[in-house]
Amino acid sequence: MTLTVTVIIPALNEAGNIADLVAAVLAQPVDQVIVVDNGSTDDTAPRAGAAGALVVTEPRRGYGYACAAGVARASGDILVFLDGDFSFAPAEMPRLIEPILRGEAELVLGSRTRGIILPGAMPPHQRFGNRLTAWLMGLLYGVAVTDLGPYRAVRRELLLSLGMAEMTYGWPTEMMVKAARRHAAIVEVPVSYAPRRAGKSKVSGTLRGSLLAGWYILGVTLRYAFAHSAAQKSA
Template identity: 50%
Template sequence: MRIDVIIPAFNEEQSIARVLAEIPAGLVREVIVVDNNSHDQTGAVAAAAGATVLREPRPGYGHACLAGMAHAFARPAAEQADIIVFLDGDYSDFPADMTALVQPIVRNEADMVIGSRALGERQAGSMLPQQLFGNWLATTLLRWFYGARFTDLGPFRAIRREALQRIGMQDTTYGWTVEMQLKAAKLQLRSVEVPVRYRRRIGISKVSGTVKGTLGAGYKILWTIFRYL
């Protein structure tokens, strides 16, 4: 199956080459790094490592993901990817876990697979208390209101290209991951989780590493959950 990877990246000059180097050889057709208005050499480093680099000047995780999707969907119909994987560029995820991540789709057992950090092995300090609480709250609300049983809003995920197109993603900032999961539940897509490993990221998180980012993400996630009821 053809697999394309989309990596949104903002100021990940120190980590992006390591992420790209650890993507399993032969598994992926194209790696798309979306330089989300970085102020460093993220784009140049990614290009030197062999990635397709797009530049999205509008800040926001969702903006970057949408730009990567637009590039992937612009291929002729016969060349469209079967699976699209989303992966962060900060080296907190283990790209080698991608092989296990896509297997439920390859075996036709799922339409979307979430890499669950809650079910996997986490390095001490890799997730801050506010992240753990936010994940618990969001997944609890998803279960109550949408009947969706998830343990994580982890950004490391794989989805069938047709399913992603059906979902019709719109969020441009912090609500991206929860929007995908709740819409998948509303469409009754087959969603599963697989355990993934997680480590302390390189550099400071733009979300959980600041008070502004933490509050902004929390508000947007909750707003998104209630918006689609």
């Protein structure tokens, strides 16, 4: 059986990036490209549609809401998540997909730490936060990861079975810790990371975004570890 691939791009005011990004993604061996417009006030949605993406609208603001809305409309067996600011390379997508096609992984995480981080792409506080959380994940969940990158591929059936509940900044972390608790096959591959091509940062480039992201990421990492040990004790 051939597995099909859907790429899901959450986007908030990415009009300067989205058309080129969708075109580059469509040059890859993928079956469906979904751009989830999360309440953009610019031309993100029409430009994404004109470039050939299926545009899904999710008015509830939040990275997790956007990803979940994309998942709900995705037809692929493999779901790839990719930021809308062109900071990741669509040409590297086969690295993420192939371990799943070979049956070696159910979740493939693109690690910027193992790959190339271009100057200015990742501020020091984000590098520190990612390393700290990756270390904590090793300690609490026994999963060997080096980054918490959003560029990733997952088996649709695994993701649907996780019961994702974090609808904002915690979504990528929740996917990792729940998959780890499930003892799903998790593989890391190197990916490159560049500064966003155009437009404004909403997360790591702003104080508010960084504080909120850090709070949610650490909170989710600790909370599901606690739920895990409580469940084990009562079992």
